[in-house]
Amino acid sequence: MQLKIFALTGAAALMLAACTTKEKQTQDGTTNTATGGVVREEAKAETETPPVTPMPAATVIQSQPGPDGSQVDLLSVKVTGDILTVTLRCSSAERYNRETIRVAQVSVIDDATSQRIGVLKDNEGNAMVSNLSRSGSPDNDNMMVDCTSKPGVMWAKFPAPPATSPTVSINLPGVAPFDGIPVQR
Known part of the structure; x- marks a missing residue:
């Protein structure tokens, strides 16, 4: 019986000896740890990633007064393929200023042809x-925009004018016209 206990104790001691840890410094500064024949390498601390750079503020091409004391800023007039996209921003000092713009009255004028x-x-x-708001008739559909203290962005798509038309004018009901705006292609 004593022989069995001694044999078990000896086996346990050998197992513990096999599990001892040896550390070794490598040339690149990392530490290798050997445990029972398995080598583990500590990961280097990653360098800090640079902070996220915020997008630059939108460049305003032109501003016009809008309805109810709001201001409408033209942000872009760009052709992609055969589509002209006009992007605008509406802001107001009024706390609750939501605008409803009748889509049938929104247009772009090709300055070269007056079309x-x-x-x-x-x-x-x-x-x-x-923000299309459908109604019973397409003539009564509206584009909704929230012009409260946080500016609301709105956009509309049009068939692109020909490449021979370098500028357009943009008309929205209740907003002064944006005239002679260069088309980005």
């Missing part, structure tokens, strides 16, 4: 504008 271009419609007949 009025209306808002594009998708395959289902929906006007391609931000």
